[in-house]
Amino acid sequence: MIRKAIYKKLQSLKVALTKKSRLAKLNQMSENGFPPHMVSAVRFLINGQLDAEAKKVATFAEQRRQHIAAQGDTPVEIWYSPKPGSVIDPESRPLPGKVLNYTMGKVAFTGKNRKWATALHLISREFQSTSGIELGTCVGISAIYLARHAKMQQFITVEGSASLAAIARQSLQDLPQVHVINQLFDEAIDTQIVQSGTLLDLAYIDGHHEKIATIHYFERLRPFLKAGAVVLFDDISWSADMREAWDLIKVSAAFSHAIDLGAVGVCILKTTTEQPDTIPHYWNLQPLVGKFPIGQPHGWKD
Ligand SMILES: C[S@@+](CC[C@H](N)C(=O)[O-])C[C@H]1O[C@@H](n2cnc3c(N)ncnc32)[C@H](O)[C@@H]1O
Structure with missing residues (x-):
């Protein structure tokens, strides 16, 4: 009994020390050019501590998640990502995956969990993003986290499934700056971005997790991204194919910084005064926020 208690105490001391040394490492990185707007999110991923404003957003979003999950x-x-190498149609648009029958209990937890969605919130808030797009709404949980802060004026979120889009509209009904678009990603980029010439300072690519598709959607959005915009690539460790996508993205001269959080890759677009042909400063944060193994998606068996 006493041995067990001593062991537990030693373990919690070890965790506290690890956190302390990781936070010290983060401070050091900040002195060496790590983007300041990223610090809150990384600090939260290390120590789990949140300010009252962010806590409120998380509580609201998680209540909505539980409400959806309760419908069991x-x-x-839902549109499931296809196996890598899916056919490209004659217009060079990646073909979406299959439509699968899920349950409300399952879709509530398909996107980012509380921890990662809160990190997304802190990134959007600290970058003071005003105009964003999300590719992959699902039931609208990450959209709540990304768009629920004072600076966000316009947030477009795109979902191919009509039933999910309808649920997301309910999740987001008290955010008039959010528009849920029920279209395929490419169609939505045509109608909502290209036709209106909307400029964006945040993009979150979280659906159709295939290397070729991920890079395609980024390239389509690129002309509409403002200098210094933040681009969030979700699930960069979801499969070996997505990791290959990240390996290409993280050396793209479009960016000044590429930050590997394991679950999400965060890239910051260069400003006009930066050298256009240099590769981004690469920050591997997995040693600080936890290692993320490369996944093997189960839906590709048939
Ligand atoms: C991982 S879920 C998004 C989760 C959500 N961002 C969150 O964290 O709460 C991906 C969503 O993208 C949708 N999707 C996948 N491929 C698509 C495509 N090509 N066009 C439109 N929607 C698509 C799926 O139906 C699914 O709901």
């Missing part, structure tokens, strides 16, 4: 086995359709 009620069926709902």
Whole structure:
């Protein structure tokens, strides 16, 4: 009994020391050019501490998640990412994956969990993003986190499944700056961004997790991203193919910084005064925020 208690105490001391040394490392990085707007999110990923404003957003979003999850086995359709190397159609647009029958209980937890979605919130808030797009709404949980702060004026979120888009509209009903678009990603980029020439300072690519598709969607959005915009690539460790996408993205001369958080890759677009042909400063933060293993998606078996 006493041995067990001593062991537990030693373990918690070890955790506290690890956190302390990771935070010290983060401070050191800040002195060496790590983007200041990223610090809150990384600090939170290390120590789990949140200010009252962010806590409020998380509480609101998680209540909505629980409400959706409570509908348990009620069926709902979702577009599942295809196997790597899916055919490219004649217009060079990646073909979306299959429509699968999920349940409300499952879709509530398909996107980012509280921890990672809170990190997204802190990034959007600290960059003071005013105009954003999300590719992959699902039930709208990450959109709540990304768009629920004072500076966000316009946030477009795109979902291919009509039933998910309808649920997301309910999740986001008290955020008039958010527009849920029920289209495929490419169509939505045509109608919502290209036709209006909307300029964006935040993009979150979280659907159709295939290397070729991820890079395609970024390239389509690129002309509409403002200098210094933040681009969030979700699930960069979801599969070996997505990791290959990240390996290409992280050396793209479009960016000044590429930050590997394991679950998400964060890139910051260069400003006009930066050298256009240099590769980004690469920050591997997995040793600080926790290692993220490369996944093997289960939906590709058939
Ligand atoms: C991982 S989920 C998004 C989760 C959400 N961002 C969150 O964290 O709360 C990806 C969503 O993208 C949608 N999707 C996948 N491929 C698509 C495509 N090509 N066009 C439109 N929607 C697509 C799926 O139906 C699914 O709901």
